[in-house]
Amino acid sequence: xxxxxxxxxxxxxxxxxxxxxxxxxxxxxxxxxxxxxxxxxxxxxxxxxxxxxxxxxxxxxxxxxxxxxxxxxxxxxxxxxxxxxxxxxxxxxxxxxxxxxxxxxxxxxxxxxxxxxxxxxxxxxxxxxxxxxxxxxxxxxxxxxxxxxxxxxxxxxxxxxxxxxxxxxxxxxxxxxxxxxxxxxxxxxxxxxxxxxxxxxxxxxxxxxxxxxxxxxxxxxxxxxxxxxxxxxxxxxxxxxxxxxxxxxxxxxxxxxxxxxxxxxxxxxxxxxxxxxxxxxxxxxxxxxxxxxxxxxxxxxxxxxxxxxxxxxxxxxxxxxxxxxxxxxxxxxxxxxxxxxxxxxxxxxxxxxxxxxxxxxxxxxxxxxxxxxxxxxxxxxxxxxxxxxxxxxxxxxxxxxxxxxxxxxxxxxxxxxxxxxxxx
Numbered sequence: 001x002x003x004x005x006x007x008x009x010x011x012x013x014x015x016x017x018x019x020x021x022x023x024x025x026x027x028x029x030x031x032x033x034x035x036x037x038x039x040x041x042x043x044x045x046x047x048x049x050x051x052x053x054x055x056x057x058x059x060x061x062x063x064x065x066x067x068x069x070x071x072x073x074x075x076x077x078x079x080x081x082x083x084x085x086x087x088x089x090x091x092x093x094x095x096x097x098x099x100x101x102x103x104x105x106x107x108x109x110x111x112x113x114x115x116x117x118x119x120x121x122x123x124x125x126x127x128x129x130x131x132x133x134x135x136x137x138x139x140x141x142x143x144x145x146x147x148x149x150x151x152x153x154x155x156x157x158x159x160x161x162x163x164x165x166x167x168x169x170x171x172x173x174x175x176x177x178x179x180x181x182x183x184x185x186x187x188x189x190x191x192x193x194x195x196x197x198x199x200x201x202x203x204x205x206x207x208x209x210x211x212x213x214x215x216x217x218x219x220x221x222x223x224x225x226x227x228x229x230x231x232x233x234x235x236x237x238x239x240x241x242x243x244x245x246x247x248x249x250x251x252x253x254x255x256x257x258x259x260x261x262x263x264x265x266x267x268x269x270x271x272x273x274x275x276x277x278x279x280x281x282x283x284x285x286x287x288x289x290x291x292x293x294x295x296x297x298x299x300x301x302x303x304x305x306x307x308x309x310x311x312x313x314x315x316x317x318x319x320x321x322x323x324x325x326x327x328x329x330x331x332x333x334x335x336x337x338x339x340x341x342x343x344x345x346x347x348x349x350x351x352x353x354x355x356x357x358x359x360x361x362x363x364x365x366x367x368x369x370x371x372x373x374x375x376x377x378x379x380x381x382x383x384x385x386x387x388x389x390x391x392x393x394x395x396x397x398x399x400x401x402x403x404x405x406x407x408x409x410x411x412x413x414x415x416x417x418x419x420x421x422x423x424x
Contacts, residue, residue: 027297027300028056028293028297029056029251029252029253029292029293029295029296029297029299029300030056030057030219030251030252030253031054031055031056031057031252031253031254031289031292031293031296032055032056032057032058032059032085032252032253032254032255033055033059033224033254033255033256033257033258033271034059034060034125034154034189034221034254034255034256034257034258035059035060035061035062035256035257035258035259035260035261035270036050036058036059036060036061036087036258036259037050037061037258037259037276038061038062038259039062039064039065039066039069041259041275041276042064042069042072042073042076043076044076044079044080046076046276047073047076047077047079047080047082048080049272049276049278050080050082050258051077051080051081051082052286053271053278053282053285053286053289054285054286054289054290054292054293055082055289056082056083056293057077057082057083057084057085057119058073058077058082058083058084058085058119059085059122059254059258060085060087060122060125060152060154061073061087061259062087062261063087063088063089063092064086064087064088064089065089067088067107067108067111067112070086070087070088070108070112071111071112071115073086074086074112074115074117074118075117077117078115078116078117082117083117083118083119084117084118084119085119085120085121085122085150085152086112086118086120086121086122087122088108088112088121088122090104090105090107090108091105091108091109091121091122091123091138091142092123092124092138093123093124093127093131093134093135093138093153094131094134095138096134096137096138097134102141105138105141105142106141106145109121109142109145109146110145112146113145113146113149118149119149119150120149120150120151120152121142121149121150121151121152122152122153123135123138123139123151123152123153124153124154125153125154126154126155126156126160126189127153127155127156127177128164128165128166129165129166129167129173129176129177130166132176132177132180132181133180135153135180135181136180136181139151139181150184150185151181151183151184152185152187153181153183153187154187154188154189154221155173155174155177155186155187155188155189155207156170156173156188156189157188157189157190157191157197157203158170158190158199158202158203158206159190159195159197159199159203170203170206171206174186174206174207174210175210178210178213178214178216182214183214183216184216184217185216185217185218185219185252186207186210186211186214186216186217186218186219187218187219187220187221187252187254188203188207188220188221189220189221189222189256190203190204190220190221190222190223191222191223191256192223192241193223193230193233193237194223194226194227194230198314199314199315200244200314201244201248201309201314201315201316201317201335202314202315202316204220204244204245204248204250205248205307205315205316205317207220208248208249208250208304208307211249212249212304217251217252218248218249218250218251218252219250219251219252219253219254220241220245220250220252220253220254221254221255221256222238222241222242222245222253222254222255222256223237223241223256224238224255224256224257224258224271224281224285225255225256225257225269225270225271225279225281226269227257227265227266227269228265232269232280232281234357235284235287235288236357236358236399236400236401237357237401238284238285238288238401239288239291239357239399239400239401239402240353240354240356240357240400240401241401242288242292242401242403243335243351243353243354243401243402243403244335244353244355244403246295246296246299246337246351246353246403246405247307247335247336247337247351247352247353247403248304248307248335248337249304249307249337249339251299251300253292253296255271255285257269257270257271258270258271258272259271259272259274259276260272260273260274271285291379293382294377294379294380294381294382295377295379295382295403295405297382298349298377298382298384298405298407299339299349299351299405301341301342301343302339302340302341302342302349303339303340303341303342304337304338304339305338305339305340306318306321306337306338307335307336307337307338308320308321308324308335308336308337308338309334309335309336309355310328310332310333310334310335310336310355311331311332311333311334311355312333312355320336323368324336324338324368325338325348325350325367325368325370325371325408325410326350326352326365326366326367326368326406326408327365327366327367327368328363328364328365328366329364329366330364332361332363332364333354333355333356333361334352334353334354334355334361334363335351335352335353335355335403336350336351336352336353337350337351337353338350339351347407347408347409348407348408348409348410349405349406349407349408350405350406350408351403351404351405351406352365352396352398352403352404352406353398353402353403353404354398354399354400354401354402354403356400356401357400357401358400359400360397360398360399360400360402361397361398362395362396362397362398363395363396363397363398364393364395365393365394365395365396366392366393366394367389367392367393367394367408368392369392370410371392371408371409371410372409372410373386373389373408373409374386374387374389374394374406374407374408374409375387375406375407376396376404376405376406376407377404377405377406377407384407387406
């Protein structure tokens with residue numbers, strides 16, 4: 001039987017979903033994709049191929065029409081060590097127009113809610129603003145039955161037109177969504193190379209700001225493969241999307257798209273082909289996922305407290321403030337994210353990301369007089385390694401699109417360092 005939950009109930013459900021998210025996967029950074037295996041390939045070997053690529057949870061599929069197939073998917077994901085979002089035709093934003101939708105939804109949710117592999121429910125892709133009311137109604141029905149699992153939807157990118165958004169501005173579109181849904185995860189897509197987008201950083205800025213205001217975790221859907229005649233992104237372009245997102249405070253990465261859809265625009269594209277066999281992007285993304293997992297585990301418990309640009313200032317970007325922990329005396333193009341722990345030893349953390357996806361940079365940096373030690377995450381081992389300071393300067397060699405997470409200690413943190421335990 002459904003119960004009325006209201007705004008406070010949705011906020012509690014979002015909090016519960018975030019707690020569950022933090023506990024799932026033993027602290028793994030959330031990594032997934034859009035458009036997973038279809039019902040015709042819902043087999044253990046298919047899901048093993050997904051897991052082998054380093055994805056931590058099964059993302060949205062083309063909607064499965066039966067509860068039986070979704071339960072099989074959950075069973076397979078449990079066997080291969082992944083969590084999963086359920087994509088079910090009875091649990092969608094538009095079911096409110098169907099007679100008896102609440103009864104059908106209740107039957108499906110009751111069947112899924114106790115499964116060990118369940119991460120949550122996929123609700124909508126790029127909804128119009130006019131759909132938010134229906135989405136909220138469906139969400140309330142789900143939360144009345146299952147208040148602990150994630151309810152997931154992905155918003156349009158900033159380059160969508162007001163007609164597509166059904167909203168005056170993009171910022172208002174996002175604001176209306178979070179006011180309606182109070183989401184545990186705020187997710188969106190943006191494909192900078194396909195679109196030759198010039199407002200990629202502005203999109204990050206809007207979403208990160210709303211995520212902070214509403215206590216949501218930001219998940220970014222990036223351009224993983226090409227389609228409609230466009231080439232697959234290079235490894236450098238994938239790395240650039242990942243590290244610039246991390247610098248902004250993103251806490252989950254999804255790739256568009258895993259399994260090709262029907263039609264000529266999708267043929268020959270995807271992380272895998274129409275038979276589920278890996279294409280070349282599979283192996284590139286597998287490497288990226290390993291690196292992302294090793295670096296991302298350190299970012300999950302951190303709070304993003306600022307993001308700055310060195311060099312050109314696109315859109316609403318802010319310059320590095322005077323007196324920042326690290327300064328860059330030579331002209332360089334960087335995105336710099338600043339992080340602090342939610343709890344525990346008060347180290348400072350800085351993500352330095354190369355703003356070029358087509359060339360490397362040798363970064364000359366200097367620390368202020370309070371800094372005593374600097375460490376950098378080794379992307380191969382996932383451990384912090386000491387950075388050599390010469391005087392107050394150090395050097396970072398960043399490949400095209402690469403970033404480096406730094407842990408910084410000043411003289412006031414010596415005692416905290418002695419009791420610090422690094423994530424494994």
